[in-house]
Amino acid sequence: MSKLERFFEKVEFASNGCWQWTASFYSNGYASFLVKSRSEVGKGQNRNGLAHRWAYRMFVGDIPEDLEIDHLCRNRGCVNPDHMEMVTHRENTLRGNSPSAIAARATHCPQGHVLDGWRRNGNTHHRYCMECNRMRSREAQKRKRLTGSSKA
Numbered sequence: 624m625s626k627l628e629r630f631f632e633k634v635e636f637a638s639n640g641c642w643q644w645t646a647s648f649y650s651n652g653y654a655s656f657l658v659k660s661r662s663e664v665g666k667g668q669n670r671n672g673l674a675h676r677w678a679y680r681m682f683v684g685d686i687p688e689d690l691e692i693d694h695l696c697r698n699r700g701c702v703n704p705d706h707m708e709m710v711t712h713r714e715n716t717l718r719g720n721s722p723s724a725i726a727a728r729a730t731h732c733p734q735g736h737v738l739d740g741w742r743r744n745g746n747t748h749h750r751y752c753m754e755c756n757r758m759r760s761r762e763a764q765k766r767k768r769l770t771g772s773s774k775a
Contacts, residue, residue, distance in 0.1 A: 656672055
């Protein structure tokens with residue numbers, strides 16, 4: 624049986640267009656596929672690979688070392704190359720649903736002020752709203768004047 628036949632033996636075609644992997648998965652949720660035979664690797668070497676990367680290489684082409692495959696359908700178990708796109712690590716991360724990716728996509732602060740770029744706070748790389756920061760600073764200065772304290 625060819626690798627392609629073995630591959631499709633483990634795929635279920637979903638109504639949303641995903642090619643859902645039905646075999647084994649890595650702990651991070653990505654599909655695992657036996658891509659090399661014993662004769663192709665040395666003793667103790669890993670013969671498994673990521674099924675979605677194998678599918679992309681098989682049906683689309685090589686993946687440059689500096690790029691990653693992003694699942695456009697957000698389904699890590701999908702191995703349909705039409706649901707994948709080559710992107711940089713940064714782009715792949717920013718497209719995700721991690722707290723930092725969500726914050727990076729924010730256009731307004733919780734008070735509704737426009738976030739017009741990154742503002743650094745000392746040595747940190749946290750983004751903050753300039754308008755809210757100005758208001759906090761004014762309030763702190765006002766408290767400082769009223770109390771005569773150096774602590775705000």
